[in-house]
Amino acid sequence: GESVGLHLPTLSVQEGDNSIINCAYSNSASDYFIWYKQESGKGPQFIIDIRSNMDKRQGQRVTVLLNKTVKHLSLQIAATQPGDSAVYFCAETNTGNQFYFGTGTSLTVIP
Amino acid sequence: DVKVTQSSRYLVKRTGEKVFLECVQDMDHENMFWYRQDPGLGLRLIYFSYDVKMKEKGDIPEGYSVSREKKERFSLILESASTNQTSMYLCASSSRGRVKNIQYFGAGTRLSVL
Numbered sequence: 001g002e003s004v005g006l007h008l009p010t011l012s013v014q015e016g017d018n019s020i021i022n023c024a025y026s027n028s029a030s031d032y033f034i035w036y037k038q039e040s041g042k043g044p045q046f047i048i049d050i051r052s053n054m055d056k057r058q059g060q061r062v063t064v065l066l067n068k069t070v071k072h073l074s075l076q077i078a079a080t081q082p083g084d085s086a087v088y089f090c091a092e093t094n095t096g097n098q099f100y101f102g103t104g105t106s107l108t109v110i111p
Numbered sequence: 112d113v114k115v116t117q118s119s120r121y122l123v124k125r126t127g128e129k130v131f132l133e134c135v136q137d138m139d140h141e142n143m144f145w146y147r148q149d150p151g152l153g154l155r156l157i158y159f160s161y162d163v164k165m166k167e168k169g170d171i172p173e174g175y176s177v178s179r180e181k182k183e184r185f186s187l188i189l190e191s192a193s194t195n196q197t198s199m200y201l202c203a204s205s206s207r208g209r210v211k212n213i214q215y216f217g218a219g220t221r222l223s224v225l
Contacts (some may be wrong), residue, residue, distance in 0.1 A: 043216035097142055103153040
């Protein structure tokens with residue numbers, strides 16, 4: 001079956017620093033990836049997505065990097081703020097509809 | 112603004128009870144999904160639906176059933192609740208097709224089975 005995993009279950013960063021959250025995936029056929037943010041007591045929220053024909057995509061303070069050679073995905077958050085504290089997880093799909101989700105990394109921002 | 116609404120944030124039920132979890136989306140999405148989320152296991156797909164009256168088993172369908180009588184509503188049913196079904200349940204929806212497949216999630220229902 002598919003496996004989508006995160007290298008680190010927890011990450012602590014100082015406010016203002018950049019954060020990098022990593023994700024490994026095993027299905028080389030996956031062609032669409034999403035990063036979600038889940039705050040305590042809330043459902044997952046879409047942050048940014050990327051298709052396999054791209055290596056990098058930027059949003060507001062966030063950048064997703066895709067390395068298809070090693071099947072690795074990362075989320076970079078610039079100038080991390082206390083409001084960024086949450087669980088972040090990646091999701092992959094090769095069908096366009098059914099996704100497989102990672103277990104998540106808990107990001108804590110230290111003021 | 113997209114909206115997926117789950118009828119209850121918290122539920123407490125007893126073993127053996129029949130439990131209904133309701134989900135409504137207002138985005139006219141074709142696809143709807145039910146997941147459960149457990150610590151260390153991430154989101155696991157229970158059932159999904161591509162259209163009205165259509166359903167497909169996900170990875171962990173045992174002990175669950177679903178109903179999709181209207182496009183905007185997808186219900187998860189626990190026929191006879193058991194303690195190992197204590198979990199956070201998340202509903203999601205997405206549009207059909209490969210152009211844009213973002214799944215939008217509800218706030219979740221935390222179910223405790225005693």
